[in-house]
Amino acid sequence: MKTIQDWIKEYPIISDLASVKEVFWTNPKKEPFQTGAKKLPLNENDVKDAEKRLKRFAPYIAKVFPETREHSGIIESPIVSIPAMRQKLSQMYEHPLKGGFLLKCDSHLPISGSIKARGGIYEVLKHAETLAIQHGLLSVEDDYSILDSQKFRNFFSDHSIAVGSTGNLGLSIGIASAKLGFKVTVHMSADAKKWKKDLLRNKGVTVIEYKEDYSKSVDEGRKQADGDPNCYFIDDENSCDLFLGYAVAAFRLKKQLEELNITVDESHPLFVYLPCGVGGGPGGVAFGLKLMYQDRVHCFFAEPTHSPCMLLGLVTGLHDKVSVHDFGIDNITTADGLAVGRPSGFVGQTIEPLLSGSYTVSDQELFKLLSALADTENIRLEPSALAGVIGPVKLLTTKQGKEYVQNHDLKDTMKNAVHLMWATGGSMVPKEIMDEYYKKGTIIL
Numbered sequence: 001m002k003t004i005q006d007w008i009k010e011y012p013i014i015s016d017l018a019s020v021k022e023v024f025w026t027n028p029k030k031e032p033f034q035t036g037a038k039k040l041p042l043n044e045n046d047v048k049d050a051e052k053r054l055k056r057f058a059p060y061i062a063k064v065f066p067e068t069r070e071h072s073g074i075i076e077s078p079i080v081s082i083p084a085m086r087q088k089l090s091q092m093y094e095h096p097l098k099g100g101f102l103l104k105c106d107s108h109l110p111i112s113g114s115i116k117a118r119g120g121i122y123e124v125l126k127h128a129e130t131l132a133i134q135h136g137l138l139s140v141e142d143d144y145s146i147l148d149s150q151k152f153r154n155f156f157s158d159h160s161i162a163v164g165s166t167g168n169l170g171l172s173i174g175i176a177s178a179k180l181g182f183k184v185t186v187h188m189s190a191d192a193k194k195w196k197k198d199l200l201r202n203k204g205v206t207v208i209e210y211k212e213d214y215s216k217s218v219d220e221g222r223k224q225a226d227g228d229p230n231c232y233f234i235d236d237e238n239s240c241d242l243f244l245g246y247a248v249a250a251f252r253l254k255k256q257l258e259e260l261n262i263t264v265d266e267s268h269p270l271f272v273y274l275p276c277g278v279g280g281g282p283g284g285v286a287f288g289l290k291l292m293y294q295d296r297v298h299c300f301f302a303e304p305t306h307s308p309c310m311l312l313g314l315v316t317g318l319h320d321k322v323s324v325h326d327f328g329i330d331n332i333t334t335a336d337g338l339a340v341g342r343p344s345g346f347v348g349q350t351i352e353p354l355l356s357g358s359y360t361v362s363d364q365e366l367f368k369l370l371s372a373l374a375d376t377e378n379i380r381l382e383p384s385a386l387a388g389v390i391g392p393v394k395l396l397t398t399k400q401g402k403e404y405v406q407n408h409d410l411k412d413t414m415k416n417a418v419h420l421m422w423a424t425g426g427s428m429v430p431k432e433i434m435d436e437y438y439k440k441g442t443i444i445l
Contacts, residue, residue: 004327011315017360018327020305024398026357027314033294036353042240042247044291050122050244051251057125059145064179067110075117077105079256079420084376085389092372092445093393099271099417100262101392104253107381107426112172114337114385114425115246115281120172120234122245124161127232128180131159153181160184162225163234164218166277167192167336168425173234174205185224187217191332191339195430213331214278214340215323236278237320237344243284250288257418264296268416273391275384275424276301276310276358277340279347285422290354298408300395301358302387304333304366310343311358320345334363335384337425357404359394361387364444371441380434381426388421 008015016023030036037043054074062073079102086101109117128147132138137155138147146152160183163173170186177184185206188197190213197207210216218237225233236242257264264270272289274282279301286299301310306329313319323342324331331341369386373379395401396414405411426434 007316007327013315014312014327017308017312017315018329020329020362022305022360022362022365023308023311024357024359024394024400025311025315026400026404027352027355029314029352030356031353033290033354037290039353040287041350042244042287046240046244047247047251047288047291050241051248053126053129054122054245054248056129056140057144059143060147063145063148065111075110075121076252077107077109079104079253079260080377080379082373082377082379082421085373086392088372088376089390089393092368093397095393095397097392097396098415099392099419102262102418102420103377103379103389104420104422105379106249107379107385107423112168112175113428114168114172115285115422116168116172116425118249119239119242119245119280119284120163120169121176122248123234123239123241124173124176124180124182126241127161128156128182131156147180156181157183158230160228160231161234162187162221162231164214164216164221164236165189165192166214166217166339167196169234169236170200170207171196171428174200175203178203178205185221187221187224189214189217189339191336193336193433195433199428215342236280237342238346239280240346242280243287243347243350246281246284247288247291249285250292253289254292262418264293264418266296267413268296268418269410269413270297270418270420271392271395272297272299272420272422273388274299274301274422275335275338275387276303277307277338277384278342279310279344279351281424282422283344283347283351286351286354298356299354300356300391302391303358303360304335304338304384304387305360305362306333307331307335307339307341308358308360309340310348311360313343313345313348314352314355314358319343319348335366335387337382337384338387357400359391359398361390365390367437367441368444369441371438371445374438374441379423380429380438381423382429382434383437385424385426388423391421392419
């Protein structure tokens, strides 16, 4: 019942958000982990259950997706150090940047080349397991590689899966579902790139396109499932299973950091920067990281200036009851994976006591960072994946970021800090399109 001016008066940051300016926001509702954890609807046992399920499926994954055999069917990505990019960022933004700079390369996850290969594929696998067990075809003691058979493909072909997506979630769910034998429909928003739709169709997936944005594609996917008792809708806005599939990443990350002899403690804080669309991927990862490291990890979401839906939901406290369109923001961005107008209420309310803050970044900055990372580290990401890379700059150069460091007594430990940027996608982008991205960023630089 408030006007936009009423909201701006109460939360002045909304003025900059509505003007699509870059902002850095720290979360006033963040609590010490032990306090915030009591409010959470999920816990560590839920994540461990998801991890066990993924291990059960590993023999099947290794059998049908040869690119996963090197890691025995475990879908995981490497962490790489990016010191040259740290130096480049210091030059670009004229500020010395201390600490270790790491890139978590979900951009190179096998099967679908993005963070969505975690939650999306996990939920498909869980649904397949549930159906097969219910019909007496499978038990948890079986070798799940038996799922790669005509018997199971025939069984799953009597069932269908639907999802709404801006692109990457559709890829992961479409590829995994089709491989198992499901009939699968991906409802694609206007932001989805043509190459992603073409790839899905080549895999035998039905793709339905809309002129409207992400919310429309989700609504239509939900309608399809409502009208068919054998259709399972994967709800990017409200799915615990997606969330837990992403959270497993944090458990594995802890082991990876230990293998790299990277310490995370009170003297060596970990800062993690997560590109955010509807919220499931970054929310699940942040949830898992807080379970692992509690108050020693500081998680920040990163959104495009034209699609700051999660930030608006958190600032106003309205979560999924608010859309960027309510404030005259157009939700048009080159960062298609983040082009979401309305956030997940489930994620927003779950992550609210855990999240350190959030910031926005313009498309122009994303292209600059894309070219800079390619030049310095020879790593090419899609534009949305670069949203996390500017995180340390935002934290260390903005007034709000400096206040966060000061208020959390981190000033003396920043030289020992580790900054981990989550690279959410990019390896499957066709070369000619990636070359266009790179050229555009170079011109801007």
